[in-house]
Structure formats: C-alpha cells, structure tokens
Amino acid sequence: MDIRFLESFVIVAECGSIAEAARRLNVTPATLAQRLRVLEGDLGHSLVSRAGRTVRATGAGLAVLPHARQLVEAARDLRAIAASDVPAGQLRLGATATALTGLLPQIVTTLNARHPSIDYFVRPGASVDLYHQVIGGELDAALIVQPPFAIPKSASWLTLRDEPLVLIAPEGFAEEEPRAMIARHPFIRYDRNQWGGQLVDAYLRGNGLRVREWLELDALDAIATLVHRGLGVAIVPDWAPPWPAGLALRKTVLPGGATRRTGVLWSRTGARIAAVRAMIDACAACYPTGKTVPG
Known part of the structure; x- marks a missing residue:
C-alpha cells in the first residue's frame, strides 16, 4: 500500500x-x-x-x-x-496569526537555505491551543505568545520578540494623554481568552482604568482596522509587522505597561529533533536577542 x-x-x-x-x-x-x-x-x-x-x-x-x-x-x-542527525523530514509547526506573517517567513527562508531537506506542515491557531498541541506531541514546535506559567520539562522556550502594549487611535483623533483618551472614546478590547488579552486586562485593572467597552475581538488586525475607521481606541501588543496595509493609526507606548513576549515553544524529544534543533538555530539567527528558557 x-x-x-x-x-x-x-x-x-x-x-x-x-x-x-x-x-x-x-x-x-x-x-x-x-x-x-x-x-x-x-x-x-x-x-x-x-x-x-x-x-x-x-x-x-x-x-x-x-x-x-x-x-x-x-x-x-x-x-x-x-537521516540520523541530519535535519530532514517534515516539521509540524504551529503559528499565531501575527507570527504567521511577521515571524515565520524569515525563519523558514533561513531554514530552507541551510537545510533544504526539511519540509513543513503549518497549523494556524491561538497560542493556548497550539501550546497544548506541542505539549501533547501533535506539533513539534509553535510560534506563540509566552505562556503565563512555567512550561513543563519536556519542552523549551525561546523569546524572539518583546512587544510592549500600545494604545492605538485613529490619526484624526485629538492628541490626549492615554488615560484621558481611554476614558473619552469607545474601547475595543483584545479578547481576554487570549494570553495577550489578559495582559491588557491586567494593565487596565492595575491602573484603575474604566473603559467604555463595546466590542471584544481575538483578531488583532481586525481591531486595528476598526480603530482606523474611527470606531474607538484599543490597547494591543506592538506585534511584528506587517500590520494591515493602509491604516492611519497613532501608536502610544503605555507607561508602565506590560510586555507580550512572542517566541517559539518546542518539544525536546521526538523523531524530528534534529530538524527542530535546526529550526531553533534559525530562530536564534533571525532574532539574536532572544532568551532561552528550558523546561
């Protein structure tokens, strides 16, 4: 057969x-x-x-x-x-929407140049789902938001990008101090079921900020587009470009705001470990300021 x-x-x-x-x-x-x-x-x-x-x-x-x-x-x-220790075979990867466009292309391009025998299966998804798929062995590695808890010893983590929280508003809105702007305009909330959305929620609560929330979304590009159309303001992580084309936005880094860390989580064992290690080397080459956290 x-x-x-x-x-x-x-x-x-x-x-x-x-x-x-x-x-x-x-x-x-x-x-x-x-x-x-x-x-x-x-x-x-x-x-x-x-x-x-x-x-x-x-x-x-x-x-x-x-x-x-x-x-x-x-x-x-x-x-x-x-293939023994030669990186080859299919890598099963996961990636969030922003990592899929902002991080993965450069990593795969670098990896292809070094190890053309590797091919790829890529599954898009939310960080929490992809995390469990790596830990459960369905995926070899995933580009996700760093979990808000310690990872198990069967896995490791490499931070690729620190993404500060930013207040985004349409360019046409009058310039105001962030607290006043958040209080004055309708607020589009980043979904609290997402780890990044939980950082936004913690910032609002920690600074005693009450918002006029009218919508809660898990898609950052959709949030940015709605803000561009003048439908409110939002707090989002400053994710890796590209952002949606043609947006006229003003970004303000929030004082004392938390940082969303995006990186790669990988399983430390498995038949494709040589290919996984090659991918991690490519990640480190593309984002040399990253920090590794073993499980």
Missing part, C-alpha cells in the same frame, strides 16, 4: 474537497481521485462519498482515518530517523 495514497485520503477527509486537497498536495484532482480509487480497491471498501463538490468520509473511512494518520506520521518519522 502506497503511503502517498493514505496521505491523499487523510487530506481529502480533512479538506472535504478533492480540489482543495489536490492544491495542498500539488497534484491534479484527477490524480487524487485515482489514488482514492486504488486505495478503496486495496481495502475493499468505499472511503469517501461525494455530494456535488463536497466529499465526506464514509463509515469505513471514519474508522480507517485515525489509523491512516498514524501510518502517515510513522512514515514521516522513519524518514527523519533514517
């Missing part, structure tokens, strides 16, 4: 679309459909059903899916193990 065919089935089941899965795998939809037919012939059961452009796993497909994932992962691990 060809591992590529199993991987094709897994991707189709995750995407729910032959066309989207074909784009991910860089093959034609016809090639992907043929792989599914061959796999179904080998197993003697239909694995997917089609309804228009939507594809869903059948009962047999759902039963096979977790085992197929394990086999595909095991095959990737074998390639990494065979």
Whole structure:
C-alpha cells in the first residue's frame, strides 16, 4: 500500500474537497481521485462519498482515518530517523496569526537555505491551543505568545520578540494623554481568552482604568482596522509587522505597561529533533536577542 495514497485520503477527509486537497498536495484532482480509487480497491471498501463538490468520509473511512494518520506520521518519522542527525523530514509547526506573517517567513527562508531537506506542515491557531498541541506531541514546535506559567520539562522556550502594549487611535483623533483618551472614546478590547488579552486586562485593572467597552475581538488586525475607521481606541501588543496595509493609526507606548513576549515553544524529544534543533538555530539567527528558557 502506497503511503502517498493514505496521505491523499487523510487530506481529502480533512479538506472535504478533492480540489482543495489536490492544491495542498500539488497534484491534479484527477490524480487524487485515482489514488482514492486504488486505495478503496486495496481495502475493499468505499472511503469517501461525494455530494456535488463536497466529499465526506464514509463509515469505513471514519474508522480507517485515525489509523491512516498514524501510518502517515510513522512514515514521516522513519524518514527523519533514517537521516540520523541530519535535519530532514517534515516539521509540524504551529503559528499565531501575527507570527504567521511577521515571524515565520524569515525563519523558514533561513531554514530552507541551510537545510533544504526539511519540509513543513503549518497549523494556524491561538497560542493556548497550539501550546497544548506541542505539549501533547501533535506539533513539534509553535510560534506563540509566552505562556503565563512555567512550561513543563519536556519542552523549551525561546523569546524572539518583546512587544510592549500600545494604545492605538485613529490619526484624526485629538492628541490626549492615554488615560484621558481611554476614558473619552469607545474601547475595543483584545479578547481576554487570549494570553495577550489578559495582559491588557491586567494593565487596565492595575491602573484603575474604566473603559467604555463595546466590542471584544481575538483578531488583532481586525481591531486595528476598526480603530482606523474611527470606531474607538484599543490597547494591543506592538506585534511584528506587517500590520494591515493602509491604516492611519497613532501608536502610544503605555507607561508602565506590560510586555507580550512572542517566541517559539518546542518539544525536546521526538523523531524530528534534529530538524527542530535546526529550526531553533534559525530562530536564534533571525532574532539574536532572544532568551532561552528550558523546561
């Protein structure tokens, strides 16, 4: 049984679309459909059903899916193990929205130049979710906000960027002292379920600031866009550029404000540890002022 065919089935089941899965795998939809037919012939059961452009796993497909994932992962691990200490195989990475655009491109570019045998699977998500996926072994490493607690000994942390809290307001608003501006205008809050949002909440409470909150969002680019449109002010971490294009914003670093630390969390064990170490070296090269915190 060809591992590529199993991987094709897994991707189709995750995407729910032959066309989207074909784009991910860089093959034609016809090639992907043929792989599914061959796999179904080998197993003697239909694995997917089609309804228009939507594809869903059948009962047999759902039963096979977790085992197929394990086999595909095991095959990737074998390639990494065979490479011994040479960084190779697939790195399973996670990244927050701001890290995905502001940090990851430079890191991957550097890593590609040094170790072209490494390829990548990247999962976007919130810091708290990606943290648990690294600790649980689903991901090898993730670019996230530093957790507000000690990390376990099975993992390590490298700070890549310190991001002070800034008050953002439209350029057209009259210049005021931050406390007065926060009191005067509607406030767009950074989601308190996010670790960065908890820093903002702690700053407001610690400084006795009461806000006229009308919206709470977890997307920093959306917050910045709403502020640009004159719908309020907000406190956000000064995340790595690029920020959304065309925004006319005034940033003010808050006195005594906390700093959000963004960095990389990684598992210290696993079949892909050589590739993980190579990635951490690339991170340190791209952001040389970072600080490592072992678990």
